Amino acid sequence: MTRSHGIATVVFVLILSAxxxxxxxxxxxxxxxxxxxxxxxxxxxxxxxxxxxLLIRPDGTAVIPLVGEVEMAGLTLTDAEELVRQKLRLxxxxxxxxxxxxxxYNALRIYVLGAVISPGSFTFDSSPTLWDVLREAGGVDxxxxxxxxxxxxxxxxxxxxxxxxxxxxxxxxxxxxxxYLRAGDTVIVPGEEAVVAAPGTxxxxxxxxxxxxxxxxxxxxxLMTVLMLAGAPSESANMGKVWWVHHNGENRYESRLIDIKLxxxxxxxxxxxxxxxxxxxxxxxxxxxxxxxxxxxxLGTISTAxxxxxxxxxxxx
Numbered sequence: 086m087t088r089s090h091g092i093a094t095v096v097f098v099l100i101l102s103a104x105x106x107x108x109x110x111x112x113x114x115x116x117x118x119x120x121x122x123x124x125x126x127x128x129x130x131x132x133x134x135x136x137x138x139l140l141i142r143p144d145g146t147a148v149i150p151l152v153g154e155v156e157m158a159g160l161t162l163t164d165a166e167e168l169v170r171q172k173l174r175l176x177x178x179x180x181x182x183x184x185x186x187x188x189x190y191n192a193l194r195i196y197v198l199g200a201v202i203s204p205g206s207f208t209f210d211s212s213p214t215l216w217d218v219l220r221e222a223g224g225v226d227x228x229x230x231x232x233x234x235x236x237x238x239x240x241x242x243x244x245x246x247x248x249x250x251x252x253x254x255x256x257x258x259x260x261x262x263x264x265y266l267r268a269g270d271t272v273i274v275p276g277e278e279a280v281v282a283a284p285g286t287x288x289x290x291x292x293x294x295x296x297x298x299x300x301x302x303x304x305x306x307x308l309m310t311v312l313m314l315a316g317a318p319s320e321s322a323n324m325g326k327v328w329w330v331h332h333n334g335e336n337r338y339e340s341r342l343i344d345i346k347l348x349x350x351x352x353x354x355x356x357x358x359x360x361x362x363x364x365x366x367x368x369x370x371x372x373x374x375x376x377x378x379x380x381x382x383x384l385g386t387i388s389t390a391x392x393x394x395x396x397x398x399x400x401x402x
């Protein structure tokens with residue numbers, strides 16, 4: 086194999102690996118993952134002098150004796166134990182058995198807002214289900230709309246909102262979706278003001294909003310106000326492309342494309358028309374496309390490959 090072919094192979098394999106990492110879904114489970122604020126007890130059987138309490142700092146690291154800073158946030162206890170064991174063995178090959186035990190759970194904090202008895206923040210020693218969190222908040226109010234419970238998650242710079250129907254718990258027609266929550270998640274239980282309205286008396290809103298559904302309007306209402314009833318536009322909303330379907334009478338409908346940015350940026354009322362009961366609103370979502378989304382990963386991977394090749398060149402000289 087020529088040197089140029091070898092370089093091309095290295096770059097291709099690294100890019101493929103990056104794409105596979107990107108495509109891998111993030112599946113929530115009930116296994117606890119360490120986070121900032123947790124306190125962990127380290128015990129080393131072969132060298133007890135290393136035993137101590139470790140605080141996971143805001144940057145996600147903990148200071149391990151002999152080793153120094155080790156990134157532990159996001160790891161399960163099993164993974165963290167294996168990582169610490171490997172690092173300690175670099176200094177003492179006799180170390181085989183180490184254990185980590187969480188003594189203070191501070192990282193897994195969930196926020197609960199809306200129509201619950203005791204809104205606030207709650208900590209857990211294992212990843213809670215959605216129903217576990219609602220029970221910790223004292224249960225829901227009488228006017229709670231369990232048909233549209235929202236869970237807002239922030240991962241890095243991305244905010245996602247999912248809506249779950251828990252109404253079967255009240256009617257006895259179904260159970261609770263087995264949804265495990267992450268540290269920092271926010272649960273919002275809407276009240277009666279958000280109860281779904283009949284299509285003839287409400288505006289149907291779907292697409293890039295936080296809480297799609299049908300919302301009652303007693304009089305003509307501006308588009309922006311209707312979107313706020315639906316929980317406000319989501320981060321993925323394309324504010325320049327909002328479809329408005331209006332009933333003109335006699336089974337005739339008119340569909341118009343609205344640019345809300347005209348209202349927000351220029352105060353142009355054409356970007357914020359009056360919406361009527363029976364209308365339908367679709368907020369289009371922005372589509373980044375594969376290249377736009379994966380490009381930064383590919384670019385970073387190529388940079389890593391270039392650094393690796395440079396290092397190999399220096400070694401071979």
